[in-house]
Amino acid sequence: MKTVAIHYFTGTGNTAHSVKQIKEQLRAAGYEITVQQVKKGVVPLTGAFDYHIFAFPVLSWAPPVIMKRYMRQMPVSKGTKTAVLAVNGSIFHDGKLVKGYTGQALEQAESILRHKKYDVFLTANASFPDNWTQATNPCSKEDSAAIFPLGDAEVRQFTDDFIGEKRSLYRCGWFNRLWSYIVAFLFGLIGRRALGKFYIADENCTGCGICVKQCPVRTIKMDNHKPKGRPYWGTKCEDCNRCINICPERSIQVSVPLLIILFGINIGLTIYAARAILLYTPLWLHVGRIPLFGLELLFKVIATLLLLWVTFVPIAAFFQMLLRIPGARRFFSKSYTQNFRRYKADI
Ligand SMILES: Cc1cc2nc3c(=O)[nH]c(=O)nc-3n(C[C@H](O)[C@H](O)[C@H](O)COP(=O)(O)O)c2cc1C
Numbered sequence: 001m002k003t004v005a006i007h008y009f010t011g012t013g014n015t016a017h018s019v020k021q022i023k024e025q026l027r028a029a030g031y032e033i034t035v036q037q038v039k040k041g042v043v044p045l046t047g048a049f050d051y052h053i054f055a056f057p058v059l060s061w062a063p064p065v066i067m068k069r070y071m072r073q074m075p076v077s078k079g080t081k082t083a084v085l086a087v088n089g090s091i092f093h094d095g096k097l098v099k100g101y102t103g104q105a106l107e108q109a110e111s112i113l114r115h116k117k118y119d120v121f122l123t124a125n126a127s128f129p130d131n132w133t134q135a136t137n138p139c140s141k142e143d144s145a146a147i148f149p150l151g152d153a154e155v156r157q158f159t160d161d162f163i164g165e166k167r168s169l170y171r172c173g174w175f176n177r178l179w180s181y182i183v184a185f186l187f188g189l190i191g192r193r194a195l196g197k198f199y200i201a202d203e204n205c206t207g208c209g210i211c212v213k214q215c216p217v218r219t220i221k222m223d224n225h226k227p228k229g230r231p232y233w234g235t236k237c238e239d240c241n242r243c244i245n246i247c248p249e250r251s252i253q254v255s256v257p258l259l260i261i262l263f264g265i266n267i268g269l270t271i272y273a274a275r276a277i278l279l280y281t282p283l284w285l286h287v288g289r290i291p292l293f294g295l296e297l298l299f300k301v302i303a304t305l306l307l308l309w310v311t312f313v314p315i316a317a318f319f320q321m322l323l324r325i326p327g328a329r330r331f332f333s334k335s336y337t338q339n340f341r342r343y344k345a346d347i
Pocket residue numbers: 009010011012013014015016056057058059060061062087088089090099100101102103127128129130131132133239240241345
């Protein structure tokens with residue numbers, strides 16, 4: 001019997017749903033399946049398998065950072081046949097279906113796995129309801145119900161192609177690859193961490209701890225707020241949007257006041273630092289004959305990264321402390337997400 005290892009990450013269950021479907025279809029075709037969900041602390045499966053399948057949600061045109069790290073940690077292969085499924089997010093806009101877009105995510109995953117000598121023969125997309133509740137109001141139940149069969153059909157096609165060992169590799173074109181790589185790089189380095197810092201549990205939080213237990217990277221912690229603990233968010237967030245979508249009280253919001261204050265502080269500090277660097281660096285350009293062009297730009301990049309850290313670690317921690325003041329939590333919870341639906345896939 002041929003053996004298949006399926007490795008996947010999921011935020012809100014679309015990828016878990018797809019994997020369940022792949023598993024059932026492959027079992028029915030006589031394959032032996034081992035499934036591993038990627039989360040903090042999970043190490044790559046090391047057994048000898050005839051095939052591998054990797055599946056993940058597309059987060060800003062890239063695989064989740066934890067998934068990339070996992071793939072990089074896979075043992076070097078001797079050309080094991082491998083397939084990759086990217087699960088992206090569709091929405092309905094003005095009654096029209098707008099399909100998700102994967103950008104360079106599949107090519108990036110393919111490149112990591114090829115580097116490890118896996119024979120990647122199949123890469124494909126499947127589109128399920130968009131789960132980015134931080135940014136867009138999730139689909140209604142009716143819209144989700146209309147999107148699901150389309151995604152299921154794409155997963156079925158992927159599995160059929162896998163069984164038939166069809167060689168088919170998704171390509172988005174060099175221009176799309178370039179811009180989506182740049183966005184994905186910035187999202188992986190800074191965006192996902194910063195976005196995690198704007199989450200806040202509002203007054204309706206019961207302190208049940210479900211978000212803490214369910215976070216796949218364990219970046220949510222409970223403070224000792226009296227009379228009940230309240231969650232706060234660290235800097236390792238993948239921005240998978242699981243917590244905001246699964247809270248039983250719909251109590252997790254994107255804090256608009258915090259967003260304005262932290263970005264305001266950050267932009268102010270960055271302008272100040274840029275002016276200071278501009279003022280002093282030209283003096284250095286005249287030292288001897290050493291060509292120091294570009295030094296100013298380098299200083300600006302370092303200062304920007306440093307100031308981002310200052311904004312999102314110590315300054316954000318200060319605002320976290322303010323939440324203890326009566327009424328502060330109500331003020332900081334003000335958000336458009338209070339009116340948004342929540343999304344979770346039926347697995
Ligand atoms: C931060 C974030 C970024 C996303 N970026 C994309 C994207 O670039 N393209 C896309 O089609 N969907 C994007 N999505 C939507 C998800 O990929 C999609 O809803 C996916 O089906 C979720 O799978 P999951 O339920 O397994 O987490 C994004 C979602 C989040 C939370």
